[in-house]
Amino acid sequence: MLALYYFPGNASLLPHMMLREIGQEFELRLVDRGQNAQRSAEYLKLNPNGRIPVLVDGDLVLFETAAIALHLADKFPQAGLAPAVGTAERAEFYKWMIHLTNTPQAEYRAWFYPHEHVADEAAAPAVKQAAGERLNRMFDVISKQLGDRTWLLGSRFSAADLLLFMLIRWGRGMPRPPRSIPNLNALAERVLARPAVQAALDAEGLKAPIF
């Protein structure tokens, strides 16, 4: 049995889109952030960090979005969400998954939760602005690397494209949103056109404009 603890549009969107691509049956379990359910005693047993998502796969309880994504890609190789282990393409896939999760995704914490980064609340807007500027630079580099390729790995779609799509989406409220960078906008449009992605967005109640 697979169950994904999620909140609409949160980091859970990556494993959710992957589960839809995989086509395996799973259960979606809402973590009601309106009620701070991510900090409830019950949820902290699943993820002591109080963050979303968590994947339950039988007896396995997994937190960390990228770890969940790698596990799903490995467990359902027929879905083709990652290249074969030991290949140069697989190494490129790891590079993108890890870069995207520990660089822009981590930076977004400072953009969305600047108060966590300051002792004095008054400094929070400056922290947010600086995070936005760092994110801009990161997205510029990613866009340059992507160039006019169809997907991050070239002609081959992978879970890394879904992760990048989610991160592009998160920046839609930034002064210079990632969609304003043509290569990133084109990739996000291609991801958005996938039926599995549409199904995940619909199930989470996410409406246009998506990014």
Ligand SMILES: N[C@@H](CCC(=O)N[C@@H](CS)C(=O)NCC(=O)O)C(=O)O
């Ligand atoms: N590194 C973690 C970060 C997860 C994370 O920051 N999740 C956010 C939602 S996108 C969250 O749970 N926010 C609620 C909170 O921090 O209270 C992961 O990738 O799973």
